[in-house]
Amino acid sequence: MENSTTSSNNKFKFIMPVSVMAIIAITAVLLYEQQQSSDVSSKSQTQPQVVIMTPSPTSDAAGVAGGTVLTNAERPQGESNYVDGTYEAKGTYTTPGGEREIAISVTVADDVVTAATFQGFATDPASKRFQGEFAEGFQAQVIGKNIDELNLQKVSGSSLTPKGFMNALETIKVQAQG
Amino acid sequence: MRKHEFLAIGTQWELLVADQIDESTWKKLLEEIQHCADEFNQRYSRFVTSSWVMNLRAGQTYDLSEQDLSLFTLYEQLNDLSGGLFTPLIGQLLSQAGYDAEYSLQVGSITAIPDYAQVVERRGRQLHVFQDTTLDFGAAGKGYLVDLLGALCERRGIHNYLVDGSGDMRHRQSGDVELGISKKSEISGIRVGLEHPLDQQQAIGVVQLSNQSIAGSASNRRKWGEWHHIVNPRQRMPVREIVATWVIVDQDQSYPTMVADALATALFLVEPKQLAAHFPFDYVIYHQDGTVKASPDFVGELFVASL
Numbered sequence: 001m002e003n004s005t006t007s008s009n010n011k012f013k014f015i016m017p018v019s020v021m022a023i024i025a026i027t028a029v030l031l032y033e034q035q036q037s038s039d040v041s042s043k044s045q046t047q048p049q050v051v052i053m054t055p056s057p058t059s060d061a062a063g064v065a066g067g068t069v070l071t072n073a074e075r076p077q078g079e080s081n082y083v084d085g086t087y088e089a090k091g092t093y094t095t096p097g098g099e100r101e102i103a104i105s106v107t108v109a110d111d112v113v114t115a116a117t118f119q120g121f122a123t124d125p126a127s128k129r130f131q132g133e134f135a136e137g138f139q140a141q142v143i144g145k146n147i148d149e150l151n152l153q154k155v156s157g158s159s160l161t162p163k164g165f166m167n168a169l170e171t172i173k174v175q176a177q178g
Numbered sequence: 179m180r181k182h183e184f185l186a187i188g189t190q191w192e193l194l195v196a197d198q199i200d201e202s203t204w205k206k207l208l209e210e211i212q213h214c215a216d217e218f219n220q221r222y223s224r225f226v227t228s229s230w231v232m233n234l235r236a237g238q239t240y241d242l243s244e245q246d247l248s249l250f251t252l253y254e255q256l257n258d259l260s261g262g263l264f265t266p267l268i269g270q271l272l273s274q275a276g277y278d279a280e281y282s283l284q285v286g287s288i289t290a291i292p293d294y295a296q297v298v299e300r301r302g303r304q305l306h307v308f309q310d311t312t313l314d315f316g317a318a319g320k321g322y323l324v325d326l327l328g329a330l331c332e333r334r335g336i337h338n339y340l341v342d343g344s345g346d347m348r349h350r351q352s353g354d355v356e357l358g359i360s361k362k363s364e365i366s367g368i369r370v371g372l373e374h375p376l377d378q379q380q381a382i383g384v385v386q387l388s389n390q391s392i393a394g395s396a397s398n399r400r401k402w403g404e405w406h407h408i409v410n411p412r413q414r415m416p417v418r419e420i421v422a423t424w425v426i427v428d429q430d431q432s433y434p435t436m437v438a439d440a441l442a443t444a445l446f447l448v449e450p451k452q453l454a455a456h457f458p459f460d461y462v463i464y465h466q467d468g469t470v471k472a473s474p475d476f477v478g479e480l481f482v483a484s485l
Contacts, residue, residue: 141467141469142382142468142469142480144377144481145481146379147371147379150384152370152371153368153369154340154371155370155381156346156347156372156392156393156394157372157375157394157422
């Protein structure tokens with residue numbers, strides 16, 4: 001009994017940050033598109049729909065479609081509110097050109113959102129541009145994630161430094177100390 | 179899956195081939211690759227004192243090969259677009275700053291860089307040199323060699339491969355052949371992390387590279403004192419506002435890795451909009467303050483700190 005209560009509590013809790021994040025982001029994109037396309041069409045726009053997709057690999061709570069959004073005032077006090085892990089949400093919104101999708105992922109650790117990912121999935125040029133401009137205007141502060149945890153096949157960055165350069169740098173360091 | 183790791187133009191390379199090829203074809207290919215890379219180094223390296231680019235003499239006219247031409251054409255186009263900031267004459271300034279063939283890393287007095295047209299004039303395949311000079315194709319050279327090695331693979335009938343010139347990559351995939359460690363069920367292509375410019379153990383995003391090229395440029399590793407190797411020739415100082423850039427170019431462009439490589443450096447000097455009007459490409463720019471700017475059509479993940 002107690003177990004199932006906890007589990008449902010957890011479900012209830014982790015919906016909150018993801019939904020809020022996703023709604024903020026999707027609404028921003030939506031507003032942006034409306035603003036950009038206001039001269040093109042005055043057709044009614046639907047409200048953004050948010051679907052919680054996948055729960056954390058570190059949590060075995062099941063994902064829930066739909067979801068209730070809690071305000072800060074309704075948050076339970078005095079305990080750890082969210083199960084640590086990464087949550088993904090996909091959001092859809094309707095444009096004059098049809099339905100569009102974006103994805104947000106949010107990582108929660110000790111009740112703090114430690115990371116979020118924005119990803120555009122648009123395939124038509126107009127929506128790609130809108131999403132892109134949103135992402136661009138957003139000028140996001142990014143964080144690093146450990147390469148070991150990302151299941152990468154390759155890494156691109158600055159080129160491996162030529163050996164000669166490293167040797168020279170070492171020599172200079174020694175000289176500076178001497 | 180065949181894999182070949184090798185050293186070329188002073189850095190580490192890797193070739194992955196997913197096509198079924200016989201042993202003798204593979205051997206021949208590897209010989210061709212080594213030969214091509216060695217010749218490339220002898221002609222274009224600023225770190226080989228006997229190379230062609232290090233010994234251009236006043237009053238001489240040089241015949242350019244087809245291979246030279248692609249490099250000169252791209253450099254001249256970017257020189258125009260950047261108002262002279264993107265220039266093969268940067269080698270002189272880098273040498274004065276200590277980034278020379280001996281890696282002296284001693285900053286000397288830095289003199290102004292002349293205009294490209296004052297030093298050389300190209301008419302078709304003829305290069306006329308007005309004053310003794312060295313040319314530096316470092317901003318596009320590695321990407322160009324990636325493309326040339328990719329072309330060698332394709333001439334041998336290989337169409338599923340990855341050439342990785344230590345972070346500058348050309349990926350090709352056709353049909354059902356899977357390349358890399360991805361499972362059949364996953365989206366095709368190679369999952370490439372964008373290395374955090376301040377922490378090599380981390381990435382700031384992920385790109386799924388599929389029939390595309392990617393090149394990155396960053397000022398974090400080749401650093402000496404106040405200097406690094408991406409320099410604004412007019413300010414005669416290294417660029418500080420931007421720390422790292424990545425450029426992705428589709429395979430339908432000719433020499434996409436060369437173009438990606440050059441644009442990654444050009445983004446340190448020129449607004450993306452100025453370049454986007456002439457080259458179809460996607461980009462990610464990492465600024466000194468930790469903010470990131472991505473191109474409108476960028477498809478990939480960026481790890482955002484807060485919303």
